[in-house]
Amino acid sequence: MAAEHLTRDADIAPVAALIADPTRAAMLNALLDGRALAAGELARLAGVSAATASSHLAKLLEGRLVEVVSQGRHRYYRLAGHDVAEVLEVLARVSARPAVRSLRQSRQARLLEEARTCYDHLAGRAGVALLDRLRADGHLDGGELTAAGERALKLIGVDVDAVRKARRRFAPDCLDWTERRAHLGGALGAALTEALFERGWIARGSIPRAVTVTEEGRRELFHGKELTSHTPVTQHP
Structure with a gap:
């Protein structure tokens, strides 16, 4: 019997x-x-031949999960948008973690747990601690920036007015798939992460998605503390 679907x-x-x-x-x-x-x-990265990769990429393009960016004669692929990234992150949260079978895999897992990008915003222990810091300092309250938060983010280069006009959610919690706690997502999370890269407080790591919190970033964002799964965040006096 054929399944019935609502229109x-x-x-x-x-x-x-x-x-x-x-x-x-x-x-x-x-x-x-x-x-x-x-x-x-x-x-x-996928461990396949160029011909096999091209075949799979054609299917992803047709399915509108990726898009092509052309630079001269070169073609590059990226996710079709933050909606696709959100779907992948949700699947990661409900999926089993792959078994770690080598020292290299163990190191990679540790780096991704410490700090990584969740498409265009900061995730991992660093992302969770950053959201904790914003809340503890009274900069973010119930998914909205306070007046103090707006001033603080503008000082480090976040164009808050432009963020408010973005066609995506402003500052939603994004449940972190390794920490099982929220980091900052949405348009504000993306703009803040971009500002942190520009200031040199975070930097791209040695493996895809991995991010390094620099010494200056650790000092400015986390009072110089080592990040753990339960990093205490001290409120400024």
């Missing part, structure tokens, strides 16, 4: 099938750091 039902099966393939899933995960990558780099 307003979303047809999620084709999108789910695209993500379900291990090679395509690996490519999508590689693009979760927000940068555009060449097909050859995605092939290497």
Whole structure:
């Protein structure tokens, strides 16, 4: 008996099938750091040939999960938007963690847990601690910036007025898939993360998505403390 669907039902099966393939899933995960990558780099990260990668990328393009950025004769691929990134992050939260079978994998897992990008905003222990800091300092209250928070973020280069006009949620909690606590997402999370990169308080790490909190960033953001899963955040006097 054929299944009946309401006219307003979303047809999620084709999108789910695209993500379900291990090679395509690996490519999508590689693009979760927000940068555009060449097909050859995605092939290497997914462990497949260039021809196989091209075939999978064509399907992801057709399914509108990725888009192409052209620079001269070169073509680069990136996620089609923050909505796609949010879907991948939700799937990561409900999925089992892969077994760690080598020292290299253990190191990579540790780096991603410490600090990483969740598409375009800061995640991991650093992202969770940053949200804690914003709340403890009275800069963020119930998903809205306070007057003090707006002044503080403008001082470090966040264009709050432009963020308010963005066509996405302003400052939602984003449940961190390693910490199981919230980090700052949305338009504000993206703009703040961009500002932290520009100031040199965080820097791209040695593996995709990994982020390093610099000494200056640790001092300015976390009072110089080492980040743990329960980093205490001291409110300024």
